Amino acid sequence: MGKLFSAKNKEVFSTPLNMNNPVTVQVLGICSALAVTSKLEPAIVMGLSVTIITAFSNVVISLLRKTIPNRIRIIVQLVVVAALVTIVSELLKAFAYDVSVQLSVYVGLIITNCILMGRLEAFAMANGPWESCLDGIGNGLGYAKILIIVAFFRELLGSGTLLGFNILNYQWLKDAGYVNNGMMLMPPMALIIVACLIWYQRAKHKELQEK
Amino acid sequence: MKALRNYLDKIKPNFEEGGKYHALRSVFDGFETFLFVPNTTSKTGTHIHDAIDSKRIMSLVVIALIPALLFGMYNVGYQHYTHAGIEGSFIEMFGYGFLAVLPKIIVSYVVGLGIEFVVAQWKKEEIQEGFLVSGMLIPMIVPVDCPLWMLAVATAFSVIFAKEVFGGTGMNIFNPALITRAFLFFAYPTKMSGDTVWVASNSIFGLGKDIDALTAATPLGQAATETPISASLSDMIFGFIPGSIGETSVIAIAIGAVILLWTGVASWKTMISVFVGGALMAWIFNVAGPDTAMANMPWYMHLCAGGFCFGAVFMATDPVTSSRTENGKFIYGLLIGMMAIIIRVLNPGYPEGMMLAILLMNIFAPLIDYVIVENNISRRAKRAMSNK
Numbered sequence: 178m179g180k181l182f183s184a185k186n187k188e189v190f191s192t193p194l195n196m197n198n199p200v201t202v203q204v205l206g207i208c209s210a211l212a213v214t215s216k217l218e219p220a221i222v223m224g225l226s227v228t229i230i231t232a233f234s235n236v237v238i239s240l241l242r243k244t245i246p247n248r249i250r251i252i253v254q255l256v257v258v259a260a261l262v263t264i265v266s267e268l269l270k271a272f273a274y275d276v277s278v279q280l281s282v283y284v285g286l287i288i289t290n291c292i293l294m295g296r297l298e299a300f301a302m303a304n305g306p307w308e309s310c311l312d313g314i315g316n317g318l319g320y321a322k323i324l325i326i327v328a329f330f331r332e333l334l335g336s337g338t339l340l341g342f343n344i345l346n347y348q349w350l351k352d353a354g355y356v357n358n359g360m361m362l363m364p365p366m367a368l369i370i371v372a373c374l375i376w377y378q379r380a381k382h383k384e385l386q387e388k
Numbered sequence: 389m390k391a392l393r394n395y396l397d398k399i400k401p402n403f404e405e406g407g408k409y410h411a412l413r414s415v416f417d418g419f420e421t422f423l424f425v426p427n428t429t430s431k432t433g434t435h436i437h438d439a440i441d442s443k444r445i446m447s448l449v450v451i452a453l454i455p456a457l458l459f460g461m462y463n464v465g466y467q468h469y470t471h472a473g474i475e476g477s478f479i480e481m482f483g484y485g486f487l488a489v490l491p492k493i494i495v496s497y498v499v500g501l502g503i504e505f506v507v508a509q510w511k512k513e514e515i516q517e518g519f520l521v522s523g524m525l526i527p528m529i530v531p532v533d534c535p536l537w538m539l540a541v542a543t544a545f546s547v548i549f550a551k552e553v554f555g556g557t558g559m560n561i562f563n564p565a566l567i568t569r570a571f572l573f574f575a576y577p578t579k580m581s582g583d584t585v586w587v588a589s590n591s592i593f594g595l596g597k598d599i600d601a602l603t604a605a606t607p608l609g610q611a612a613t614e615t616p617i618s619a620s621l622s623d624m625i626f627g628f629i630p631g632s633i634g635e636t637s638v639i640a641i642a643i644g645a646v647i648l649l650w651t652g653v654a655s656w657k658t659m660i661s662v663f664v665g666g667a668l669m670a671w672i673f674n675v676a677g678p679d680t681a682m683a684n685m686p687w688y689m690h691l692c693a694g695g696f697c698f699g700a701v702f703m704a705t706d707p708v709t710s711s712r713t714e715n716g717k718f719i720y721g722l723l724i725g726m727m728a729i730i731i732r733v734l735n736p737g738y739p740e741g742m743m744l745a746i747l748l749m750n751i752f753a754p755l756i757d758y759v760i761v762e763n764n765i766s767r768r769a770k771r772a773m774s775n776k
C-alpha cells in the first residue's frame with residue numbers, strides 16, 4: 178500500500194492539477210475549453226469524460242507499451258482512444274441525452290484532444306499502469322478544473338444562472354439596471370478568462386514565468 | 389505660467405525618494421509632464437527630438453474633438469426636447485445635453501486614468517498619456533442612454549486587455565476606444581443598438597421631462613430595417629439626427645479634421661483614402677449590389693451617416709494602430725472605407741460597420757507595413773544588381 182501512494186506517485190497525480198496544469202501551463206486542449214464552457218453542466222460532463230478516457234487509455238497503452246511496435250504507436254493509441262470515446266459517447270447518449278446534445282461533436286473530438294495524445298506519448302509509453310492511471314486522472318482533473326472555473330464565470334455573468342438555477346435574474350436587479358453580459362456567452366471571453374487564469378498563476382508562481 | 393512652475397517646483401520634493409507623498413510620485417510626474425514639457429534629454433546616443441512630445445500631440449487631438457463634443461451635447465438636448473415634444477431655448481438644450489454627457493466623460497476618465505495610474509505605480513514607470521484621447525473618445529462613441537456602470541466595465545476591460553497587457557501606450561494593437569465600444573456592443577446589445585437608446589428619456593435637474601419608451605432610430609437603423617430615412621441630407625450634415633453622442637455632425641467633425649491636418653497630427657493620406665474607399669464601395673453597391681435600402685443608399689449619404697466621418701477622422705488616423713509606411717496608409721485607409729460599407733450593406737446584424745472595419749484593419753496594419761517595407765527592399769536590391 179505504501180508503494181502505491183509513494184511520494185513520487187502523489188506528485189504524478191498532483192502536479193497536473195496546478196504547477197503543470199495541461200491548460201494553463203502547457204496550453205493544451207484550448208479548443209474544447211472555448212467550445213463547451215458557456216454553461217457549467219456540459220463543462221463538468223466534458224471534464225469528467227476526458228478524465229475517464231485519459232485514465233483508461235493511459236492504463237491500456239501502458240499495459241501494451243512493450244508490445245506496440247514503435248513505428249505504428251500513434252495509430253494504436255488512436256484506436257484505443259477512439260474505442261473509449263465511442264463508449265463514453267454512447268453512454269452519454271443513453272443516460273444524459275440533453276448534455277450530449279449540448280456537447281455535440283466535442284465528445285467525438287476528444288479523440289484529437291492534445292492532452293490525451295500528449296499523456297500517452299509522454300507518460301504511458303514509459304511508465305507502469307498504476308502510475309499511468311494516476312497521471313491520467315491528474316491531467317483529466319486539471320483540465321476539468323480549468324473548464325469548470327471558466328464555465329462558472331461564463332454562466333454566472335453571461336446567463337445569470339449556475340447549473341440552470343437562477344442566481345442573478347431577479348426583477349429588482351433588472352430595475353437597478355443590471356443586464357447579463359452577452360459577450361460572456363461568446364467563445365472569445367473563454368479565451369480571455371483562460372488568459373486571466375494563466376496571468377494569475379504566473380504572477381503567483383514566479384518560476385513559471387518565461388525569461 | 390511662471391507661478392504654476394514655481395508652485396510645482398516647491399511641492400516637488402514631497403514626491404521624491406523619501407518625501408511625504410512618495411507613493412503618489414507617478415501621479416505628480418504625470419501632471420507635471422502634462423503641464424510642462426519635461427526638460428530632460430536622452431542620456432545615450434544621438435537623438436533628434438521633435439518640438440512637441442506625445443503629451444502635446446494628445447492635447448491637440450483633444451482640442452480637435454471639442455467642436456464635435458460641444459455639438460454632441462447640444463444635439464443630445466435638441467433630440468430630447470424634439471422627441472419629448474417640449475419647447476426649449478438653446479441654453480436649456482445645451483445644458484440638458486451637458487448634464488447628460490458630463491457623467492460619461494467623468495466615468496471614462498476616472499476608470500481609465502485610475503487603472504493607468506495604478507499600473508504605472510505598480511510597474512514603477514511614468515504615467516502614460518495615451519488615455520487623454522481615449523477617455524474623451526469613449527463617451528463620444530456611445531449612445532446617450534448607455535448606463536454608466538456599463539461604460540465603466542467596458543472602459544476597464546479595454547484599458548486592461550487592449551492596452552496594458554500589450555505594454556501600455558504606444559504598444560496596443562487595437563484602438564482602446566473602439567475596443568470599449570465593441571465590448572459594449574457585443575456584451576450589452578440592447579443598450580447599444582436598436583431604436584430606444586439614441587435619445588435620452590429622463591429629466592435631469594428639472595431640465596427636460598421623463599418619458600418612457602422613447603423610440604428614435606438612427607438613419608442607418610432605418611435603412612437596415614427597410615424603413616424610409618426620415619432625416620434629410622442637410623440634417624445629417626449639420627448633425628440634427630439621433631446617433632452616438634459625438635458622431636452626428638459632419639461639420640463639427642470637419643472642424644476637428646482641419647485642426648488635425650493643419651497641425652500635422654493626423655495623416656491626410658489615411659483620412660482621404662478612407663473616404664475614397666467608402667465612396668467607391670457605396671457606388672459599387674449602388675450599381676451592382678443587392679436590392680436593399682442600405683445598398684441603394686447614395687454614396688454621399690453613406691459617408692454622412694453613422695460614425696463614418698468620426699471614425700475616418702479620429703479613429704482610423706490613430707498613429708499607434710494605423711499603418712506607418714506612407715504607401716501603406718493609402719491601402720489601410722482604402723480598405724477601412726470599403727470594409728465599413730461592405731459590413732453595413734451585407735451584414736443585416738450590424739447596421740454600422742465603421743467600428744468593426746477599423747478594428748479589423750488594425751490587425752492588418754502591421755502586415756501592410758511589412759509588405760511595403762519588404763517590397764521596397766527587394767525593389768532597391770534589384771536596382772542595385774542591375775546597376776552593376
